[in-house]
Amino acid sequence: TKPFSPRELVLRVKALLRRIKTTTSKSTLTSGKFRLDKNTLHCFVAGEQLDLTPTEFKLLLLMIEREGTVQHREDLLREVWGYRDTANSRTLDTHIKRLREKLGDFSRCIETVRSVGYQFRSNA
Helix, strand or coil: CCCCCHHHHHHHHHHHHHHHHHHHHHHEEEECCEEEECCCCEEEECCEEECCCHHHHHHHHHHHHCCCCCEEHHHHHHHHHCCCCCCCCCHHHHHHHHHHHHHHHHHHHEEEECCCEEEECCCC
16 A cells, blocks of 8 residues: 555545535525425425426426526427427426426416516515
8 A cells, every 4th residue: 555644635535525515415406495306306395395297396496496587488398398399389388387286385486477488486
């Protein structure tokens, strides 16, 4: 084995811990009473787990990551479903409706912006 200094060992351990902490924090997204775990696809609202489909999770995650900004229908359809032609698609509306039903009292966090799209606000 190679000789090493205790100082170098401490620095290496700190670097590893820093990397682990960064990875862990990026896997969980928290906004208000919402907590989403990207690794397990679990969603918790006010401490209670919601049973979301992978698509509902992806949609909610995208909206929370961009909280406070209006998400255009076309952009959501393109990013969540990969649609190129977004004309006359009711897919987004159906998923938003189901997501709001599952959110219950917190459904008002997803606001409809008429003729444009949707916006997420955790404090709504």
